[in-house]
Amino acid sequence: MSGGEVAGLLVAVFWAILVSFLAVVLVRLAQTLKAATKLVTGVTEQAVPLLGEASATVRSAQSQLDRVDAIAADVQEVTANASALSSTVSTTFGGPLVKVAAFGYGVRRALGRTGGTSQKAPRTVVGLRVPGARRGPRPHRGGKD
Secondary structure (H helix, E strand, O other): OOHHHHHHHHHHHHHHHHHHHHHHHHHHHHHHHHHHHHHHHHHHHHHHHHHHHHHHHHHHHHHHHHHHHHHHHHHHHHHHHHHHHHHHHHHHHHHHHHHHHHHHHHHHHHHHHHOOOOOOOOEEEOOEEEOOOOOOOOOOOOOOO
């Protein structure tokens, strides 16, 4: 065999190995693409119903928020009405009740003076009894005379 034939044979073997290697790579690439296609198809089949359910959930949440807004508006209106009613009752009954209480106090004081007792009752100040005026000398508390 001559040198040219050996070189040709080496080139042919090199090309055969290269083509075999590329064939294996292409087969593996095809398998990977098939697996990726199956994965994408599976994800798509599962994602579409999930997106539909998520959309329904968002719509339901929006309707619930609309209901809560309506309830909050009603509560605000009831609060305003209660405040107005409270003001009206206070204005209507507050003045006359104060007058009746003052009249009753005046009547009690007047009847107490005509009862013939000159001794004053002890006064009450914010829940504390304040004694009436002391009679007689003040007791001495030890100290300088």
